[in-house]
Amino acid sequence: MDYKVVIIEGNAKQSEKIENIIRDSDDFQLAATFGNVAAAVIQSKIFKPNLFLLDVDNTLNISAIPEFLKNYPNTILLCMMERWNPDSAERCNELGATGCIINPVHAEEIIEAINIFNKRGSNKPAEVIAFFSPKGRSAKTTLVANLALSLARESGEAVGIIDADLQFGDVPIFFDAEPESTIVEAVRDVKILSPLTLSPYFMQVVDDLYILSSPRQPELADLVERENLIEIVRMAGNLYRYVLIDLPSGIDSFVMGVCEFADTIILSGMIGTGFEVKHMRRSLELFQGWSDYGKKVNVIFSRVDPCNEIEQNRLSNELNYPVYAILPNEYLLMSAANSGRLLERNELSSSITKYFDRIAEGLIK
Amino acid sequence: MAGIENNAVITIFSTVSGVGKTLIAVNMAAELAKLGHSVCLFDLDLQFGDVCNYLKISPQFTISDAQFSLKNSPKDFQAETFLTTYKRGNVSFSILAPPKTFTETYKIQASFIEYMTSKLNYFDFIIFDTAKKFSEINFTALNLSTIITFLCVGDFVPAIKNLKIGYDTLVKFNYDENKIRLIQNRSDSQKLILTEDVEGVLGRQFYHNLPNDYMSAKKSIENGCPLVLSDSLNKFSESLKILVAKYTNQNFEEKIEEESGFFASIKKLFG
Numbered sequence: 001m002d003y004k005v006v007i008i009e010g011n012a013k014q015s016e017k018i019e020n021i022i023r024d025s026d027d028f029q030l031a032a033t034f035g036n037v038a039a040a041v042i043q044s045k046i047f048k049p050n051l052f053l054l055d056v057d058n059t060l061n062i063s064a065i066p067e068f069l070k071n072y073p074n075t076i077l078l079c080m081m082e083r084w085n086p087d088s089a090e091r092c093n094e095l096g097a098t099g100c101i102i103n104p105v106h107a108e109e110i111i112e113a114i115n116i117f118n119k120r121g122s123n124k125p126a127e128v129i130a131f132f133s134p135k136g137r138s139a140k141t142t143l144v145a146n147l148a149l150s151l152a153r154e155s156g157e158a159v160g161i162i163d164a165d166l167q168f169g170d171v172p173i174f175f176d177a178e179p180e181s182t183i184v185e186a187v188r189d190v191k192i193l194s195p196l197t198l199s200p201y202f203m204q205v206v207d208d209l210y211i212l213s214s215p216r217q218p219e220l221a222d223l224v225e226r227e228n229l230i231e232i233v234r235m236a237g238n239l240y241r242y243v244l245i246d247l248p249s250g251i252d253s254f255v256m257g258v259c260e261f262a263d264t265i266i267l268s269g270m271i272g273t274g275f276e277v278k279h280m281r282r283s284l285e286l287f288q289g290w291s292d293y294g295k296k297v298n299v300i301f302s303r304v305d306p307c308n309e310i311e312q313n314r315l316s317n318e319l320n321y322p323v324y325a326i327l328p329n330e331y332l333l334m335s336a337a338n339s340g341r342l343l344e345r346n347e348l349s350s351s352i353t354k355y356f357d358r359i360a361e362g363l364i365k
Numbered sequence: 366m367a368g369i370e371n372n373a374v375i376t377i378f379s380t381v382s383g384v385g386k387t388l389i390a391v392n393m394a395a396e397l398a399k400l401g402h403s404v405c406l407f408d409l410d411l412q413f414g415d416v417c418n419y420l421k422i423s424p425q426f427t428i429s430d431a432q433f434s435l436k437n438s439p440k441d442f443q444a445e446t447f448l449t450t451y452k453r454g455n456v457s458f459s460i461l462a463p464p465k466t467f468t469e470t471y472k473i474q475a476s477f478i479e480y481m482t483s484k485l486n487y488f489d490f491i492i493f494d495t496a497k498k499f500s501e502i503n504f505t506a507l508n509l510s511t512i513i514t515f516l517c518v519g520d521f522v523p524a525i526k527n528l529k530i531g532y533d534t535l536v537k538f539n540y541d542e543n544k545i546r547l548i549q550n551r552s553d554s555q556k557l558i559l560t561e562d563v564e565g566v567l568g569r570q571f572y573h574n575l576p577n578d579y580m581s582a583k584k585s586i587e588n589g590c591p592l593v594l595s596d597s598l599n600k601f602s603e604s605l606k607i608l609v610a611k612y613t614n615q616n617f618e619e620k621i622e623e624e625s626g627f628f629a630s631i632k633k634l635f636g
Contacts, residue, residue, distance in 0.1 A: 135413040136497050137383025141523065167498055168380060168530065170523035218380075218499050218534055249382065250498060251412055251467050272383065273586055275418045286467065 003110075006049040007033040008040045009080075010058050014103060018053060018080075025107030037064040041071055051076045053110075056088050056100065065095035076114060080104070084194040086234040093125045099238060102194045113196055116239060119208065121157025126237030127365050129244050130262035134283040135276070136249035138268040139302040139327065141165070143356075144246045145174040150353070150360035151242050152208035160202060160240035161211045164229060164258065165248045166221030169214025172203075179203040179213040184220050186212060187228040195238035202239070210240065226257040233261065242363075251286065259287070263296070264363065266324075270302045277318050284321055298324035300359070305329060325359045328352070373511040374482065374491045375612065380531025382497040384518040385550040387415045388582060388592075389575070389605070390494035394458045395591035396602075396609045402489035404458040405448065409478065409506055410496040411470040414463035417449075421589030424449035424462035429469035431461070432477045444484035453594050459488070475505040482509050499534065507535070512612060513545045517571070519563035520554065529566050542569075548608070551577035573608045576600045 005028050009015040015033055022028040031047035034040035037054075041064060044052075049072070056062050056079040068077055079092045079100040089100040099117035104110050117123075133140040144161060152159040163169035164183065172179055186193070186201040202210040212232070215221055236243045245262065247255050259265050267283060269276040280299060287297045299321060304311055307328035316323045377390040387410070394406040407428075408414035417424055431447035448459040461481065464470045482491055493506040507513055515535070517528050535545055547567060552560060552574035564570050578592075578601035585592045593602045 135382065137381075168527045170526065173523045173526060218530060221499075248498070250496065252471075270383070273415065273419075275415050278418065279413050282467075 003028045003051040003076075003114075004031045004047065004049045005029065005051045005053060006031050006040060006044045006047060007053045008035075008037055008061060009033070009053070009055040010035050010061075011055070014055070014082075018104070021104060021107050021110075027107060027111060037061045040064075041067045045071070049075060051110075051114075052078065054079050054097075055081075056092055057081050057085075059088075062088060062091055062095065065092060065097050069096050076117075078110065078113060078117075084235070086231065089195075089238055090125060090234065093123070093238070096123045098123055099195070101196060109196060116196070116199060119158050120239060121155065121241040124241070124365070126240065127242050127264065127363070128233060128237060128262045129242065129264045129266060129363060130247055130259050131244065131266045131268065132247045132255060132259060133249050133268045134251065135269070135279050137272070138249075138270045138276075140249075140268045141170045141174060141246055143266070143268055143300065143302070143327070144244055145171065146353075146356040147360055147363070148209055148242075148244055149206070150356040151244075151363060152206070154357060154360050155241065155364050156208070157241035158208045158210070158239065159242045159244065160236050161209070161244045161246065162229075162233060162236065163212060163214040163246050164224070165214055165246050166224055167215075167218035167248060169246065171211050171246055172213050175205040175211065177203055177205050177211065177213075179211065182213040182215055182220075183229070183232070184215045184223050186232050187224050190228050190231045190235075193235065195235050198232070198235050199239055202236075212236070214246075226254045229254075229258065230261050233258070251283070256286070260290075265297045266300055267297060268300045268302065271304055276301070277315065281319055281321075284319070300325045300327065302327040303329050324362075325355070327355050372486055372489050372491065373612075374493070374509050375512045375514060376493040376495060376506050376510040377514045377516060378493075378495050378503065378507065379497055379516040380499075380527045380534075381518065381524040384516045384524075385575075385582075386410075386497075386516055387419055387494055388586075389514070389516060389548075389550065390492055391416060391419050392591045392593050392602070392605050393609060393612075394490075394492050395453075395456060396593045396606055397490050397492075397613070398458040399456045399593065400609070400613070402613075403487070404490045404492065405461065405485050405488040406458060406492045406494065407461040407478070407481070407506075408463045409493050409502055411463045411473055411502070412467060412496065414494065414496075416460060416494055417462055419586055419589065420451050420460070420591075422449055422451055422460070424460065427462045427464050427469070428473060428477070428481070429464035431481065432473060435477070435480070444481055448485075453590060456594055461485075473502065475501040478502060478505050479509060499531075504538075507540060510544065513540065515545050515547050517547060517549045517563065517567070518551050519549060519558050519560060520551065522558070525558070525563055525566055528563075532567050532569070546572040548573050548575060550575045553577055554579075573604075573611065575604050575608070 005022050007018050022030045031049045054061055077097045079097050080103050082103055092100050101113045131140050131144045148159045148161050163171035181201045202212050204210050269280050287293050304326040312323050312326045377386045394404045398404045408416040426447040435442045450457055495503050549571045554577035578599050581599035
């Protein structure tokens with residue numbers, strides 16, 4: 001595709017650099033360069049550009065994003081920054097920009113960014129969903145993996161899973177994948193990464209689904225600190241419309257910090273000994289003080305038998321909190337994970353898949 | 366007391382949740398008590414421990430109260446004050462209950478587990494029921510152990526991976542392989558994955574296999590009565606009794622030699 005580019009960059013030196021990149025590439029055609037954002041919004045019309053490169057180190061330029069979208073509705077709006085600034089990036093996404101990159105050095109970076117943001121889906125902020133099972137053995141990863149597949153399919157947007165179950169993460173097994181890099185390297189490098197350079201740390205498992213693996217050995221878990229992980233999550237939100245985080249069991253500051261950051265929390269439990277509802281009730285108390293508690297925290301029970309509305313209501317009453325969804329016995333899903341053939345789950349009875357599709361529909365924003 | 370000269374610490378550990386750690390810890394405690402030993406069971410799943418849930422007891426004091434008491438009045442500290450007794454018929458054993466609130470769980474120090482173990486070393490057996498993870502508390506428990514019961518269930522590929530990682534980590538951290546006993550629970554429940562294959566992955570044979578007895582276990586939990594103390598015969602209890610007999614060296618000496626595993630035999634060669 002031939003891009004007709006308008007550059008908005010106040011710094012003359014930087015402006016010249018970008019102009020040169022654009023001029024040197026066959027994929028781009030330089031339409032105009034502006035130092036002033038207000039002038040760019042009005043005067044770009046005559047050039048009929050299809051790509052804006054907007055310097056957002058200048059916060060005034062960020063606030064002009066809605067004007068751009070209004071005047072140039074089907075144009076790609078790439079925001080550029082000298083260093084990765086997650087706050088600015090999130091602000092740009094909220095306002096509807098296509099995406100944010102570090103000031104490019106090569107034309108390929110711009111093409112790659114356009115492709116990634118195109119795959120990501122609509123120009124809306126990411127939805128971060130944390131999956132947490134207080135006590136463990138809850139079919140949590142089964143839920144994460146299947147919901148990710150359903151979400152990607154139902155939304156047509158990109159989904160990233162971060163396996164933050166640091167000692168015993170199982171996400172790659174569910175997809176029969178052997179990732180080359182893990183969360184340990186991503187966290188180690190976070191200070192020098194941007195979305196484009198973070199992207200290769202994720203492994204693509206199907207078209208719209210990518211995973212970041214947990215550490216290879218349990219003792220490496222200590223290298224992943226909460227603050228760095230949250231930075232990775234925020235960055236991943238620029239690559240994927242939905243970022244799913246698989247958390248370890250047990251309550252600590254790591255888990256609670258990630259939950260606090262997430263937009264949605266899925267608390268999962270599996271019916272077994274009968275004490276699960278009691279554990280869940282205690283866990284819910286931790287979130288009760290949060291202002292968005294009722295909206296943000298969703299409880300899902302698996303292996304519910306009989307798996308019907310009456311039982312769901314009974315569980316809700318016992319829990320004294322609405323049970324968001326229930327899943328039947330996990331046997332079929334277990335055998336899918338056992339064979340590493342989750343991706344062929346359409347072979348599974350569609351009655352199982354439909355449970356996940358229905359939950360995914362509710363999570364699509 | 367049934368020929369035990371030294372007291373022993375047995376940890377029930379796993380790197381997979383839901384494999385029956387509490388079921389086995391409670392029944393092992395009950396069986397040892399039934400044989401006439403004095404037993405204290407520590408519930409070290411501090412956040413979500415199920416020992417008291419299982420036995421339907423409401424402890425007055427917890428490990429948290431004990432730690433608090435030691436800190437505030439060390440001179441008056443009496444470890445046994447903070448234990449709860451479970452009694453059924455003429456069988457009884459003691460329990461050190463987990464904290465009641467999450468906030469309290471953050472404050473429990475690994476060194477306090479060590480302290481309590483030393484204070485309660487007059488018990489013939491101390492049993493640790495643990496949470497699934499490598500943590501300071503669990504490492505302390507493992508360090509204090511005479512026997513580490515590493516509990517496995519071989520029905521789920523991700524779980525087997527985590528058992529392998531868990532076992533390898535224990536070996537890597539220099540836990541004596543003779544101390545670690547691999548026990549397979551629900552060994553007969555499904556055969557999609559063969560026991561030999563699980564053993565192949567782990568690189569070691571199971572020391573003991575416990576059968577699945579879902580209905581009996583369910584009933585036992587409903588009644589709050591350990592399976593080994595119930596009147597009805599069940600295959601889980603029979604097998605657990607054999608395991609306890611092996612642990613207490615009652616007529617099973619030879620068998621232990623035979624079954625102590627691949628690594629042990631290598632060690633003997635180089636011994």
